[in-house]
Amino acid sequence: MTDESHETISLIEDEAVRITQELIRIDSTNFGDGTGPGERAAADHVMTLLQEVGLSPTLIESEPGRANVIVRLEGADRSRPGLVVHGHLDVVPANAADWSVDPFSGEIRDGMIWGRGAVDMKDMNGMILANVRHMARTGTRPPRDLVIAFFADEEAGGTYGAQWLVTHHPELFEGCDQAISEVGGYSITVPEKTTGDPVRAYLLQTAEKGFAWIRIRATGRAGHGSVPNDENAIVRLARAIDRIDAHEWPREFVASVTKLFDGVTELTGVERDDERIEEFLPLMGGARAFVAGTLQDSANLTMLDAGYKNNVIPGSAEAAIDCRFLPGHQDLMLDTIRELAGEHVELIVDKLGIALDAPTESAFVDTMREAILAEDPGAHLLPYCLSAGTDNKALRRLDIDGYGFAPLRLPADLDFAPLFHGVDERVPVDGVKFGARVLKRLLETC
Numbered sequence: 001m002t003d004e005s006h007e008t009i010s011l012i013e014d015e016a017v018r019i020t021q022e023l024i025r026i027d028s029t030n031f032g033d034g035t036g037p038g039e040r041a042a043a044d045h046v047m048t049l050l051q052e053v054g055l056s057p058t059l060i061e062s063e064p065g066r067a068n069v070i071v072r073l074e075g076a077d078r079s080r081p082g083l084v085v086h087g088h089l090d091v092v093p094a095n096a097a098d099w100s101v102d103p104f105s106g107e108i109r110d111g112m113i114w115g116r117g118a119v120d121m122k123d124m125n126g127m128i129l130a131n132v133r134h135m136a137r138t139g140t141r142p143p144r145d146l147v148i149a150f151f152a153d154e155e156a157g158g159t160y161g162a163q164w165l166v167t168h169h170p171e172l173f174e175g176c177d178q179a180i181s182e183v184g185g186y187s188i189t190v191p192e193k194t195t196g197d198p199v200r201a202y203l204l205q206t207a208e209k210g211f212a213w214i215r216i217r218a219t220g221r222a223g224h225g226s227v228p229n230d231e232n233a234i235v236r237l238a239r240a241i242d243r244i245d246a247h248e249w250p251r252e253f254v255a256s257v258t259k260l261f262d263g264v265t266e267l268t269g270v271e272r273d274d275e276r277i278e279e280f281l282p283l284m285g286g287a288r289a290f291v292a293g294t295l296q297d298s299a300n301l302t303m304l305d306a307g308y309k310n311n312v313i314p315g316s317a318e319a320a321i322d323c324r325f326l327p328g329h330q331d332l333m334l335d336t337i338r339e340l341a342g343e344h345v346e347l348i349v350d351k352l353g354i355a356l357d358a359p360t361e362s363a364f365v366d367t368m369r370e371a372i373l374a375e376d377p378g379a380h381l382l383p384y385c386l387s388a389g390t391d392n393k394a395l396r397r398l399d400i401d402g403y404g405f406a407p408l409r410l411p412a413d414l415d416f417a418p419l420f421h422g423v424d425e426r427v428p429v430d431g432v433k434f435g436a437r438v439l440k441r442l443l444e445t446c
Contacts, residue, residue, distance in 0.1 A: 039066060040066075081144065081176060092116070117425070176398070354393055372438055
């Protein structure tokens with residue numbers, strides 16, 4: 001590598017870190033109820049960064065303050081299907097009192113960039129922008145068209161972001177058949193089966209669970225708190241909640257999970273016992289929580305709403321439930337919840353996101369593997385299923401296969417999954433620099 005190329009790489013790395021910090025410092029909290037600052041300030045900053053290097057991005061608001069930014073880079077071979085490279089600009093709320101640092105400081109401490117959005121996903125946005133700016137400055141044309149997108153509202157299902165754009169402006173993604181975004185491409189460290197030496201495996205998100213954000217509403221007979229009532233809506237709701245909470249969802253290893261486990265076994269020599277899978281999960285390292293969430297469907301109570309006065313029995317009571325289902329399980333999960341809820345309890349679906357399952361073997365997957373290995377020789381790329389969801393769900397409506405590939409080389413002892421939406425969210429500076437280099441290789445060879 002020449003001195004000039006060293007300087008080029010260093011510039012991209014430094015810009016990725018700096019832009020990550022700048023975006024964290026812009027409060028783009030999404031409370032999920034229409035309140036909050038929105039994404040406009042972050043989108044304006046992205047627009048400036050792209051315009052500075054001569055690009056002509058488009059800013060589109062679905063509602064005032066709910067801003068999305070799109071720019072297309074023409075590829076050398078425009079007959080090939082394009083690639084969507086996307087991130088989201090919103091973040092979940094952060095209670096500053098719980099944090100060790102100001103969650104919107106973007107502070108660098110102990111080799112980490114701290115702040116809300118550090119891993120979800122302003123780090124990837126920084127990597128994307130640093131590389132796009134480099135391509136624009138140098139006149140580098142990607143092998144095929146790149147649609148660079150920064151969406152609003154991912155943290156609330158994409159109603160004002162990716163879902164809205166796919167519905168109202170599908171032409172923005174015309175000709176594209178693949179996409180990359182969060183939450184994959186990061187490393188876990190496992191012991192090599194022969195020597196016991198640590199070896200890194202990077203997890204490529206090829207599948208993700210679907211979600212159903214639902215409410216169950218129990219109805220009964222309203223009345224005075226002093227009068228016996230055997231049709232109490234709150235009691236009916238409580239019984240429904242108890243049945244749903246006690247339900248043991250059957251375990252099933254979908255294809256992407258099986259391939260991940262098989263890959264880890266091949267690397268480590270550790271055979272798994274499907275009846276005692278909990279003993280195998282520690283090999284997943286920082287991805288353990290994500291992987292554990294993909295072994296079965298799940299339904300978690302998140303909110304309650306009942307009553308308005310201590311001496312009044314209400315006529316209805318509601319609970320919100322976050323349901324996550326494996327590919328192919330959508331109808332089964334909703335039918336099961338209805339059955340468990342029982343008589344006098346209605347199921348209301350507020351938002352529904354499909355499960356995804358993209359090909360695990362293709363020329364593009366090979367290109368992602370090669371980009372990783374070029375920066376980390378001896379590493380491995382393994383498919384996995386994400387327990388959460390991404391904006392790839394919206395793009396799938398346009399027949400675009402989405403992958404989670406936000407590359408990060410992580411310390412072996414970093415418990416990575418809990419950082420998402422967690423207190424003291426942070427990302428290694430070296431990890432962001434590594435990701436910027438990998439992403440450069442991918443965008444230049446995709």
